[in-house]
Amino acid sequence: MAKLYLEKLKCVTTEAWSGxxxxxxxxxxxGTVWNGRVLRDRxxxxxxxxxxxxxxxxxxxxxxxxxxGDRLGKQWITDTPGERxxxxxxxxxxxxxxxxVE
Numbered sequence: 001m002a003k004l005y006l007e008k009l010k011c012v013t014t015e016a017w018s019g020x021x022x023x024x025x026x027x028x029x030x031g032t033v034w035n036g037r038v039l040r041d042r043x044x045x046x047x048x049x050x051x052x053x054x055x056x057x058x059x060x061x062x063x064x065x066x067x068x069g070d071r072l073g074k075q076w077i078t079d080t081p082g083e084r085x086x087x088x089x090x091x092x093x094x095x096x097x098x099x100x101v102e
Contacts, residue, residue, distance in 0.1 A: 002079035004056060006048040008098040011038040015062060015072075015093035023072070023095060028057035046097075054079055060088040060095055077101065 006025065014021040024035035025046065033048040050056075059074040072095065073088035079101060086097045 001051050001053055002081070003102045004050055004052055004077060005100045005102070006033065006046040006058070006097065007100060008043050009034070009038070009046050010043045010096040010098070011040055012094035012096060013092065014038070014040045015091050021093060022063045023093075024061050024063075025097070026059040026061060052079065058086065058097065058099075060097070062091075062093065 009023070009025065011021065020037040020039060022035065022037055024032050025048070027033050027048070027050060030050060034046045036044060038044055055076045055078050057074055057076050060072040062072060072090045072093055075086045077099065081101050083098070083100045086099070088095045088097070
């Protein structure tokens with residue numbers, strides 16, 4: 001069994017032309033684990049951890065809508081130990097998620 005630590009989310013560029021984006025992180029079988037209002041070029045603390053085996057999916061979506069159209073990406077994290085990052089880019093928005101696996 002591995003432990004996943006979602007640590008920081010950096011907003012590189014926002015989808016909105018002005019103001020805030022409202023991203024949300026969704027972890028497989030656990031639902032939304034973080035959401036907030038973010039500005040471009042800022043780093044935000046996530047502080048979420050969970051146990052998993054093998055692989056686990058992490059999705060980044062936009063706003064309160066739960067439809068597929070608002071998804072900025074879905075990626076899989078393996079149980080290989082180490083510190084890494086995921087990149088999400090769609091609809092003009094770009095994010096970097098920093099995480100670790102033990």
